[in-house]
Amino acid sequence: MAFSRVSKLDPPSRFIISRRAAVMLCSLLTSLFLLHCLTDRCGTSSPVKASSSRHFEELRSVRSKRLVYEWTTGSELTGYGASRRSSRVLTDERAGQTLESFMLPPPDLTVARRVSPRFAGKLSPLGEGSKKLPQALIIGVKKGGTRALLEFLRVHPDIRAVGAEPHFFDRNYDNGLEWYRDLMPKTLEGQITMEKTPSYFVTKEAPARISAMSRGTKLIVVVRDPVTRAISDYTQTLSKKPDIPSFESLTFKNRTTGLIDTSWSAIQIGIYAKHLDNWLQYFPMDQILFVSGERLISDPAGELGRVQDFLGLKRIITDKHFYFNQTKGFPCLKKAEGSSKPHCLGKTKGRTHPNIDPEVVQRLRDFYRPFNMKFYQMTGRFFGWDD
Numbered sequence: 029m030a031f032s033r034v035s036k037l038d039p040p041s042r043f044i045i046s047r048r049a050a051v052m053l054c055s056l057l058t059s060l061f062l063l064h065c066l067t068d069r070c071g072t073s074s075p076v077k078a079s080s081s082r083h084f085e086e087l088r089s090v091r092s093k094r095l096v097y098e099w100t101t102g103s104e105l106t107g108y109g110a111s112r113r114s115s116r117v118l119t120d121e122r123a124g125q126t127l128e129s130f131m132l133p134p135p136d137l138t139v140a141r142r143v144s145p146r147f148a149g150k151l152s153p154l155g156e157g158s159k160k161l162p163q164a165l166i167i168g169v170k171k172g173g174t175r176a177l178l179e180f181l182r183v184h185p186d187i188r189a190v191g192a193e194p195h196f197f198d199r200n201y202d203n204g205l206e207w208y209r210d211l212m213p214k215t216l217e218g219q220i221t222m223e224k225t226p227s228y229f230v231t232k233e234a235p236a237r238i239s240a241m242s243r244g245t246k247l248i249v250v251v252r253d254p255v256t257r258a259i260s261d262y263t264q265t266l267s268k269k270p271d272i273p274s275f276e277s278l279t280f281k282n283r284t285t286g287l288i289d290t291s292w293s294a295i296q297i298g299i300y301a302k303h304l305d306n307w308l309q310y311f312p313m314d315q316i317l318f319v320s321g322e323r324l325i326s327d328p329a330g331e332l333g334r335v336q337d338f339l340g341l342k343r344i345i346t347d348k349h350f351y352f353n354q355t356k357g358f359p360c361l362k363k364a365e366g367s368s369k370p371h372c373l374g375k376t377k378g379r380t381h382p383n384i385d386p387e388v389v390q391r392l393r394d395f396y397r398p399f400n401m402k403f404y405q406m407t408g409r410f411f412g413w414d415d
């Protein structure tokens with residue numbers, strides 16, 4: 029009907045009306061375009077999109093993070109990590125409410141649900157967070173099971189760790205703390221930064237240096253029967269240098285007298301009580317956790333429970349995360365960090381040891397016994413290496 033009336037008007041009036049119609053059409057199209065941009069769907073070249081989309085991304089990130097935390101942390105939060113986590117949830121929640129109520133359409137739950145729970149408390153895909161010096165370190169012992177412990181711990185959403193061994197407090201100390209910090213992954217508030225370098229435990233200067241970085245650093249030592257540890261150490265060297273002398277001949281200064289060569293590092297590392305004494309000059313006992321390398325294999329979830337408690341984290345890593353791989357002969361992860369596939373440690377972990385003369389093994393057991401007793405006494409834990 030409007031069209032038939034317009035057609036009866038004189039040409040200038042028709043022109044004015046059709047211009048008004050064009051303006052209205054134009055503004056309608058602009059509104060539609062703006063609406064389109066607010067839902068994050070317009071082209072990248074548009075300046076409107078650039079600002080509103082960035083803003084939307086920020087808000088969506090805040091909201092997704094909040095939802096993911098809620099799913100994975102549950103309501104009964106306890107302990108150090110839990111209280112820090114819940115305060116972070118509150119902060120994000122407040123930020124989300126203020127901004128969302130002004131700016132956003134109702135939350136798009138499907139967007140948040142698509143964010144993997146693996147990002148709960150972890151680095152977001154946008155790369156947020158900052159690099160921090162580690163608050164906890166796996167300081168030893170070499171061949172104790174340190175890699176297994178770190179790989180298992182990395183499953184925890186509140187732990188971020190460097191994969192490689194930085195060797196900062198032994199070999200690279202002159203590079204300075206900023207160099208060290210730069211090696212660390214980015215973490216969100218409340219997450220714990222970790223690294224493992226097993227040689228720290230036997231490095232004379234390490235306790236003083238770590239204490240100088242932070243007196244509050246939590247220290248974890250994975251210990252293993254010093255005799256099997258020595259054989260494991262030797263097996264590793266043998267795999268790189270097949271021409272080295274036999275384990276038996278390296279063990280003794282003098283085979284006839286049976287004098288043990290304590291200067292051989294494979295033997296020296298296993299005198300745990302002596303090394304621990306050095307650490308106790310700088311750290312109180314309750315800041316050091318001893319993990320049984322044997323139990324890490326027979327009951328990984330049990331040992332991981334103790335470690336999570338020590339770090340003040342919710343016990344998220346449990347029995348459900350492990351399965352025993354018959355071929356490997358070790359526990360493996362059902363899902364490794366950042367993947368949905370099962371994961372066992374590599375070929376260099378769990379090597380077959382050479383057969384060692386039982387008399388030499390017995391001599392080593394006798395040698396280590398008093399040191400082991402002292403170590404049990406110091407740590408208050410019986411590791412059962414002397415049966």
Ligand SMILES: Nc1ncnc2c1ncn2[C@@H]1O[C@H](COP(=O)(O)OS(=O)(=O)O)[C@@H](OP(=O)(O)O)[C@H]1O
Binds near residue numbers: 169226261324
């Ligand atoms: N789940 C699992 N899978 C494979 N291997 C495991 C596992 N848990 C503990 N271990 C034991 O870890 C030993 C290697 O210790 P480290 O990782 O501390 O070695 S290293 O110092 O970093 O070279 C390694 O020693 P070897 O058996 O002598 O190779 C293993 O016995």
